[in-house]
Each structure stands twice: as C-alpha cells, then as structure tokens.
Amino acid sequence: MKLTEIFQRNKYSLSFEVFPPKTDDSYDSVKTATEEIAKLSPAFMSVTYGAGGGTSKYTLDIAKNIREEFGVPSLAHLTCVSSTKETVAARIADFKRAGIENVMALRGDIPKEMQGEDRSGWAYRHAVDLIAELKESGADFCIGGACYPEVHPESVSQADDILHLKEKVDAGCDFLTTQMFFDNNLLYNFLYKIRQAGITVPVVAGIMPITNAKQVERAIRLSGSFMPQRFKSLVDKFGGDSAAMKQAGIAYATDQIIDLFANGVTNVHVYSMNKPDVAAAIQNNLSNIIGKNA
Ligand code: FAD
Numbered sequence: 001m002k003l004t005e006i007f008q009r010n011k012y013s014l015s016f017e018v019f020p021p022k023t024d025d026s027y028d029s030v031k032t033a034t035e036e037i038a039k040l041s042p043a044f045m046s047v048t049y050g051a052g053g054g055t056s057k058y059t060l061d062i063a064k065n066i067r068e069e070f071g072v073p074s075l076a077h078l079t080c081v082s083s084t085k086e087t088v089a090a091r092i093a094d095f096k097r098a099g100i101e102n103v104m105a106l107r108g109d110i111p112k113e114m115q116g117e118d119r120s121g122w123a124y125r126h127a128v129d130l131i132a133e134l135k136e137s138g139a140d141f142c143i144g145g146a147c148y149p150e151v152h153p154e155s156v157s158q159a160d161d162i163l164h165l166k167e168k169v170d171a172g173c174d175f176l177t178t179q180m181f182f183d184n185n186l187l188y189n190f191l192y193k194i195r196q197a198g199i200t201v202p203v204v205a206g207i208m209p210i211t212n213a214k215q216v217e218r219a220i221r222l223s224g225s226f227m228p229q230r231f232k233s234l235v236d237k238f239g240g241d242s243a244a245m246k247q248a249g250i251a252y253a254t255d256q257i258i259d260l261f262a263n264g265v266t267n268v269h270v271y272s273m274n275k276p277d278v279a280a281a282i283q284n285n286l287s288n289i290i291g292k293n294a
Contacts, residue, residue: 001073002142003102004174006043007202012261012290013043015204016272016279020047020058027058034062036276038070040283046075046104046177046269051111056091064098075144076100079108080124088124088133096139104144104177105130126164128171135172145173147203149181149190153224162197175201177269180208180219182252183228184259191265204267205260209253209278211246213239250278254285261289 006013016037021030038045047063049056063074076095080088095103107127119125127145134141145168148161155161165176176199181187187205194203210216216235219225231252238244257268272279283290 001101003044003073003075003144004142004202006073007175007267010043011266013267014257014283014286014290015042015044015046015267015269017046017048017269018062018272018274020050020055020062022050022055030274031062031065033274033276034066035070037272037279038066038072040280042072042283044073044075044102047077049077049079049106051079051109060094060098060100063100073102074100075102075104077104077106078130079106080127080130081108081122082111082114083124085123088130092134092137092139096137100141102142102144103134104146105134105173106146128164128168131168131171131173142174143172144175144177145169146179147176147194148179149186150179150225158193162194165194166197166199169199169201173201175204177204178206180206180223180225180271182225182231182256184256184263186226187260187265188263202267204269205265206269206271207253207256208271209249209282210235211249211275211278212242213245246278250281250285254282257282257286258289
C-alpha cells in the first residue's frame with residue numbers, strides 16, 4: 001500500500017523507522033528486532049539505507065519481509081551521492097522486482113573522501129536527481145524526501161533550504177519526513193514557512209526517543225538538533241540511571257507526539273533504533289488516541 005493512501009485514510013498514523021544490519025553477523029538479531037516491531041502493526045515501517053550502500057541488500061530484504069510476512073506497509077530508503085548511475089539503476093530494478101511501492105529518496109551524507117572534490121562530475125549531487133530518476137523509472141513509486149525543521153547543516157539559510165525542498169516536491173516527492181527535533185515549536189514554525197512556500201504534500205514528523213544519556217550527544221552530533229532545557233534537565237537528573245532514563249525518554253517522546261496530534265500534525269514517525277520495547281511502550285501510551293488503525 002502506498003503511504004499517501006495511509007495518510008489519507010488514517011486519522012493519525014504512528015510508524016517506526018528501523019535500520020538494517022551493518023555486518024552479516026548481526027543480520028539475524030536485527031531481523032528479529034524488526035519483526036518484533038512489525039508485530040505491533042504500525043501504520044508503516046521505514047528501513048534505512050546504510051551510508052554508501054554497503055549493506056543495501058538488507059534494506060530490501062527487511063522491507064520485503066516486513067510487508068510480506070507481517071502485512072505492514074514498508075518504505076525502503078535509497079541514497080545516491082556516492083553511487084554510480086549503474087548502481088542506482090540496479091537498486092531501482094531490485095525494488096521493482098521486489099514489489100516495493102514506497103521509496104525514501106535521499107542524497108546521503110557526502111563521504112569524507114569526496115568532500116573536497118569538484119562536484120560537477122558527480123552522477124548525483126542532490127536528492128532531486130534521484131527523485132527525477134525514480135519518476136522516470138516507469139514504476140509508480142510513492143516517493144518520500146527528507147526535510148529539516150532546523151535547516152540542513154550545509155544550507156546557507158532556511159529560505160535556501162526551503163527553496164530546494166520545493167524543487168524536490170516539484171520533481172515528484174509525494175510526502176516529506178522530518179529530521180528529529182525535540183522542541184515542537186520548531187516544527188510548527190517550519191510547517192508554516194513551507195506551506196507559505198507552496199509545499200502542500202503531507203509532512204511526517206520524525207521523533208527520536210532518547211532512552212540513554214549517550215544517545216543525547218550522538219543525536220546532537222548527527223542532527224544538530226536543539227535540546228530544550230526541559231529535556232536537558234531530564235538527562236541531568238536521570239542520565240546516570242539507565243532504567244529511569246529509558247522511562248523518562250519514552251515519556252518525553254510520548255508527550256511530544258501527543259502535542260503534535262493535538263496541534264494538527266497527523267503523521268508521526270518514531271526513530272525506533274531497532275528497540276521493540278521502546279516502540280511498544282510509545283504505542284501503548286498512545287493506544288486510545290490512535291485507536292486500532294494507527
Ligand atoms: P538534499 O535534498 O540533496 O539536500 C542536501 C543539501 O543540499 C541541503 O542543504 C539542501 O538545501 C541542498 N540542496 C538540495 N538541492 C539542491 C540544489 N538543487 N542545489 C543546491 N543545493 C541543493 N542517510 C543515509 O545515509 N541513509 C538513510 O537511510 C537516511 N535516512 C534519512 C531519513 C530522514 C527522514 C532524514 C531527515 C535523513 C536521512 N538520512 C539518511 C540523512 C541524509 O542522507 C542527510 O541528511 C544528507 O546530508 C542529506 O540528504 P537529503 O536527501 O536531505 O539531501
């Protein structure tokens with residue numbers, strides 16, 4: 001099922017992101033974790049694409065398994081910046097053969113070794129190049145793109161970032177998913193600005209439950225997200241006690257989601273970090289709000 005149908009049909013959608021194994025050895029444990037999350041019957045599950053595409057076959061395997069064995073619609077991520085045209089064409093052909101309907105089209109982070117290079121010869125410079133190729137592929141993919149309420153770190157300004165976001169949507173993005181954020185006001189402000197810029201596709205809010213103190217530093221480093229004082233206090237107080245921090249992190253994420261639903265944001269995607277217990281706890285906390293068809 002296409003995600004756009006889910007966004008239209010459901011009053012609220014709660015979905016989960018999982019990541020594929022980084023090595024062959026961890027395949028079984030990662031697969032089991034994704035299956036435990038699939039058993040929760042979320043609205044859909046996304047499967048990320050390893051940076052550089054090293055373990056790309058697992059993205060497809062897991063996305064297919066979730067859909068075929070558990071009936072959960074899946075969204076397969078695909079990045080392009082460090083790929084050749086041939087590799088991307090092969091991935092798209094794999095997706096078509098596997099019956100993948102939903103693709104998250106991403107540029108990917110620029111690998112260190114490519115950072116000083118002249119970009120004019122690159123096969124892909126931006127996600128918009130991949131979106132155009134997916135549209136031309138002949139498959140009727142439902143295409144997602146990434147967006148950044150706190151501005152992508154490479155952008156010179158928010159206005160510039162939103163301009164390029166509009167280009168992605170005009171090229172064929174059917175929906176957008178946000179980078180994680182910990183202060184909902186940042187999202188509300190962003191939504192106002194992109195709607196003003198004429199971007200009308202559904203926006204799925206990305207929420208990262210922080211369930212251990214180490215994750216905080218990693219989340220800031222990777223996303224550059226602003227941490228509100230309310231959140232910092234919670235980490236200061238409970239960061240040294242793993243059980244307490246987990247409970248507090250789940251409560252904070254739940255609170256953020258309830259506020260989003262209460263303020264008209266209807267689709268929320270939880271970065272589950274492959275933790276079925278965290279995904280289940282958040283879903284349980286919202287059970288009467290989201291009802292059966294989350
Ligand atoms: P783009 O849309 O290309 O944007 C990147 C930068 O270029 C922005 O500053 C933008 O304003 C600018 N830009 C865009 N188009 C143009 C243009 N035409 N001309 C000039 N400037 C332009 N990474 C992975 O490796 N695997 C994943 O599975 C993955 N999943 C993600 C899921 C979500 C929801 C998000 C938010 C991020 C994800 N990422 C993933 C990280 C993502 O790959 C990085 O954030 C990457 O740096 C940017 O990707 P993008 O698709 O947003 O790029």
